[in-house]
Amino acid sequence: MTEREKSQKQSMGLGPGRGIGPVRGFGQGAYSGEKPKDFRATFKRLLKYCSSQKWQIIAILFITILGTLFNIVGPKILGMATNKLVEGFVSKSRALQTQTAVVDGIDFIYIGRILLILLTLYLISAAFTYLGYYIMASVSQKIVYNMRKDINEKLAKLPLKYFDSKTHGEILSRVTNDVDNIATTLQQGLNQIITSVVTLLGIIIMMLTISPLLTLITVLTLPLYTVVMLFITKKSQKFFASQQKTLGELNGHVEEMYSGHIVVKSYNYEKKSITKFKNVNEKLYTYSWKAQFMSGIIMPMMNFIGNLSYVLICVVGGIFALRQTLNVGDIQAFIQYSRQFSHPIAQAANMANLVQSTIASAERVFEIMDEAEEIQDSKDSGIIISPQGIIKFQDVDFSYKKEFPLIEDMNICVDKGQTIAIVGPTGAGKTTLVNLLMRFYEIDNGKITFDDIDIRELKRNNLRSMFGMVLQDTWLFNGTIKDNISYGKLGATDEEIIAAATAAHADHFIRTLPNGYETILNEEASNISQGQKQLITIARALLANPTVLILDEATSSVDTRTESYVQNAMTRLMEGRTNFVIAHRLSTIREADMILVMNHGKIIEQGSHEELLEKNGFYAELYNSQFTGTGNLNS
């Protein structure tokens, strides 16, 4: 919007335009060209969401309408003052010309009264507008607060299947970006839509009362606006889309080259990398200047059309004034109205885009809400009070996707205190076992029992509380070390926490940290090493004191010294429990009561070390390969 147009509009105090709220990026409104799949249904659903705030919204509706109306009458009344002024002026100049002595001149009382009325109107209008925005501030935020809360609660009910099928970024973007998008539109949009519509209608009515013919001239420019707007936005959207795509390409290249700096350097790739960058950058330039140009000329073009009608009104209005069918004040008022005319139109076009992308956002949010939930615990599901840790798999079938059966007819029987080693090449799908044991996924056939009770007949909370897990990707959250350790047991005392840490060989290093147990782990928990993280997770599991342990022995990227600590701690953790160990050490494997050999996600062999060696299958090959041909590459 050019300064002038905006100034015209604002000086006359007509209706709130765009608030100066959170600034959206340049031309952003114009290129968010995504379209929702089912606009009406989603829109209705979004409305339903707003219904908790319906009284506030209705209040805003009235307040905004009133505020706008008070403002719209402004120019018309001001015109009355101008008319009086002109009257007085004309009579006075006539008097001067005709040398008449009687000069009544300008009626100051009348003008003064009108100006006072206007002042009051503007004040009321401003107050109403402020009130409208003020109420909206809470309304929009409360709506999205509820929305976020609902999503979060919904996520807590979704099965792990859902999370494994989506990237974190994808879900995160729905909870944050999409919800934010909705919030901004609600905050700015609702008031704007109301104001635009009321202003447009109000202006047309006011203009009609002044001069139907001039109104016709103004209204005739409407299609012109629309055509120009449509033409330009269509073009600019195309360029913006290409720009975004190329920008993504550029960012991707930068990210790769910077994070792979060491490889770029060691392979002397700098020059080629720069050439590639320059090419993409050049491509970006051609798209982005076009996009920028296209979106940059929207307002000048709108302004041009506005100016055209401005000139026409001046001329035609001037002629009417000569024929005494219009007064100067009327023309002045009319010009003010016609100036405000283009603004709601431009805004409406902008809003149309905004609403579309908002509905698309809402659609994505609702998609989450519609996901199938985890099967709820049945009412008569029981709990085990003193668990033993006897686990049986009976004729278990399982698959992530129906077409690819992973586990077929699996039977194992694990007695209290036994250790099961799971071995296999990397990426053999060992998490599957965790998924089944803890009932993160449902099996297709057969049953898994814990102390001879089908785990589906147990409350999930109870089932999971009997398991502990120490996996290779240590999950710690942004909080103190103490909180992280006590995560395994709500309300654990400091003594218990320290005892667990000591048993896990973590006490010493924790005390060397600047704030000891109160040290806050940062976002990526990068202020402690990988090995130290593992020690903390072991302490966490120790404190939780589970009956059954699921353990990943892998200690890659842990230095040897810490590794020995970690292994000692793991051994201590395993004592007296039923253990499922994703094994990497030969000693663990050989001493295990049973070995499950996995490959490509399937359990392909099972049995004890000796049995499996005798079988001379995959396991035997795996075992024998470990200590042959090690070390020297040159010999």
Added chain:
Amino acid sequence: MLKLFKHLKPYTLTVIVTIILIFLQSIAELFLPSLMSDIINNGILKNDINYILKVGGYMLLITAGAVIVTVAASFLIARIAMSFGKDIRDIIFTRVESYSLNEVDKIGSASLITRTTNDVVQIQNVFIMMRMLVMAAMMGIGGIVMAVTRDAKLSIIFVIVLPILVSIMVLIGRKGLPLFRLMQLKVDKLNLVMRENLTGIRVVRAFNRVQEEKKRFDNANKDFMENSIKVNKIMAFIFPAMMFIMSTATLIIVWFSSIRINNMDMNVGDMVAFIQYSSMIMFSFLMGTMMFILIPRAQASADRINEVLDIVPEINDPENPVEFIESKGHIEFKNVTFAYKGAEEPVVNNVSFIAEPGRTTAIVGSTGCGKSTIINLLCRFYDIQKGNILIDGIDIRHMRQSDLRKHIGLISQKSLLFSGTIAENIKFGFEEATDSEIKYVSEIAQVKEFVDELENGFDTLISQGGTNLSGGQKQRISIARALIRKPKIFIFDDSFSALDFKTDSRLRNALKNEVTDSTVIIVSQRVSTIMNADSIIVLEEGKIVGIGKHRQLLDTCRIYREIVASQLSEEELA
């Protein structure tokens, strides 16, 4: 910011032309009210229809002229802004590519990425806003000039209204901006809790902490909501307040104009024009103030960019490099000492050893003992402070960096692959490699084994960061990438860690025949990987505490024994 604008030099002429165009545009805009007031004064009030038509014609011409000028200005500004952004990006990227690891460490690669991408976009946006600022300034000044020429006395109104306007803006800006910043923090917190819940979903559920996590999220959510409401309420004030001040100013103008018109000091048309000028002036000031609130944000971006440009790479090629075309691969570290910038203790302390062609030299030690640093020094990613690193007797600082690295095949700890096909990634090591060469090295590096299972084989696309491959697969590809260069020096920096034992041994068996003439350096945590090396260097806190063969070290080196004991059982030791 100004420092960055010196890169605008090539566009000086275009910038001047643009400013002239904006100037013309503002003149045109300013002239319209003036002409309209003429219509009222000389046309309507004097009953001259021809005059009205004539002036109307002028107005049309001016409008048409204005739109041409404006579009031209938009065209130029779009091109300059984007081209300027492009140039800055080019400069940053080229500079970063010349950095050694030292400089990258200083800022961090994540931050470097944002600086090259987002920060430049910020600057671009401000640049486009500058146009508004220039326009606002011209309209403001022009408006004042026009207003004063119409009626100087009436212009005194601005002396009162404008300061009020500006101070309200500044006040709100002062109050609002810290809240905006706070809001960003709250958003980050909200995202953090959400992300933790997603990444740790198994842990959260396994420990039955769903309710507590819900509460944690709700707290962050509520906190964010309350802060947003506060910000929005302050923002709600801006618009009505501005509107009211401007409207009131109009009323004041009408009132005082009436008095002046009554005294015959002013025309009616002048008043109408004056009102329009007043709104232009006020609006310009509004815009100006807003810009000055927004510009500091871009200033932060500019500072971050300048920081990148101000860092001069420390490692440069010598002026008269020793030609180093063929290498035997004889490496010698002579009393090498190196400390990272700002570190109190050297990470590599007085290290001396020799690695010879046809032999395998292994380096072991705990994390932080300086193993990887030695590799980085050999590749000259950092410069040493004391001693010499010699290859074939030549100090590596006396040769071109590209010549040095040409002879090295480094397989780094993190297998960093780039987006593109598997074949392209292998060819990264040697651009002109043929298909049969790729096949050959793939067989050795055990890449072929899993590539054959893929639908598109070697043409399978690797996504950014190699997320569609397992750690072991990535390691094997990066080994193939090094093999295809046929370097004289192989460096395996913990490159077998993600491989299972079986693949590991197969790979190393195949490698044996490939690297017979080369100097091989292996850094590893796994004793089984290094125990048969010709020479094992044991590092502890940056110093060499033992050099020798496995057997020898078991007898003489306590630390080596400790390391071995933690990994192998007694019988394997025997």
